[in-house]
Amino acid sequence: MRRNKGLLLLAIALIIGGLLVFYFSYYYGKEGEKQATVENADMDREERAQEEQAVTAEKKTEEVSGEQGVEGQATDVEDECRRMEKELMGFLTYLDKKDYIRELGIGEDMHTHFKKILRRLSLNPPTPAGEGLKIDTIIKNIYHFYRALSLQDLKLIRLILQNEADTLEMNLAALYPWLMSADRCSQKDGLPPSLDTTYRYAGFLANSIGGRAYLFRRETRLRLLMNYYCLLIIHEADKRKMNSFGIDITPFLEPLAEEIENYQFLYYRKEYAGKLIDLKNYYVKKRKIS
Numbered sequence: 001m002r003r004n005k006g007l008l009l010l011a012i013a014l015i016i017g018g019l020l021v022f023y024f025s026y027y028y029g030k031e032g033e034k035q036a037t038v039e040n041a042d043m044d045r046e047e048r049a050q051e052e053q054a055v056t057a058e059k060k061t062e063e064v065s066g067e068q069g070v071e072g073q074a075t076d077v078e079d080e081c082r083r084m085e086k087e088l089m090g091f092l093t094y095l096d097k098k099d100y101i102r103e104l105g106i107g108e109d110m111h112t113h114f115k116k117i118l119r120r121l122s123l124n125p126p127t128p129a130g131e132g133l134k135i136d137t138i139i140k141n142i143y144h145f146y147r148a149l150s151l152q153d154l155k156l157i158r159l160i161l162q163n164e165a166d167t168l169e170m171n172l173a174a175l176y177p178w179l180m181s182a183d184r185c186s187q188k189d190g191l192p193p194s195l196d197t198t199y200r201y202a203g204f205l206a207n208s209i210g211g212r213a214y215l216f217r218r219e220t221r222l223r224l225l226m227n228y229y230c231l232l233i234i235h236e237a238d239k240r241k242m243n244s245f246g247i248d249i250t251p252f253l254e255p256l257a258e259e260i261e262n263y264q265f266l267y268y269r270k271e272y273a274g275k276l277i278d279l280k281n282y283y284v285k286k287r288k289i290s
Helices: 002-096 110-123 135-142 144-148 151-163 165-179 195-207 209-216 220-239 250-261 269-289
Strands: none
Touching: 002 110, 002 165, 110 144, 110 151, 110 195, 135 144, 135 209, 144 209, 151 165, 165 220, 195 209, 195 220, 209 220, 220 250, 220 269, 250 269
């Protein structure tokens, strides 16, 4: 009897012990899972915060880089404008020291007088096309420079072209980008002249009867270089939708390229001819597309 009671108590103790073990195992297992879930959630939040910080830092870096890029471009343009202005001033200061300039008795420095000449030319630009429609347009173009400038100014220009012929190629190469910089460089006293004014004179010299007659009376090197830069100016105006007179430069490109390439007294004749052929190919391709 006592043995049966002992076995019964042992069985009851084992059952209670098993239940306790099961309970505590289940409870602490759940608590462990909850703790792990909380820890994982905390880790996820930290990772997300780090990612957001990284993205924000990257955006700020891009914004700063973009601002620096714009500022850098603006600085580059300003530096280029100052460089071109300095080159022009250097040439005009150089002319002030020449005896043939002093003998004219202009009464002011070349920089001041140069600005006055450009203003006079800008006030009354010639008609670069349409001479066949009005006979008086041809007459006006033939006498344009004599009406726009004084005899002293015409003599001054002629003397400069004669006495500085050896550096003509270099001087025109420096003058061209300055003339084309009106939209990029801040104008001072209306200079450099607007692209429309420069375009009108380029069209006048390259396309009109009066302008072409004027160039054909000049020395060969000057005529070729002036024609070359005039075509570049008209092309630039055409690209910017500012070819208001509809001047077609394609008939002039290849003949001028051949003449320049065969003229031995131009240092960069190969480059000039190559540029003109590039322009010819540009307009041929443009016409095929349209």
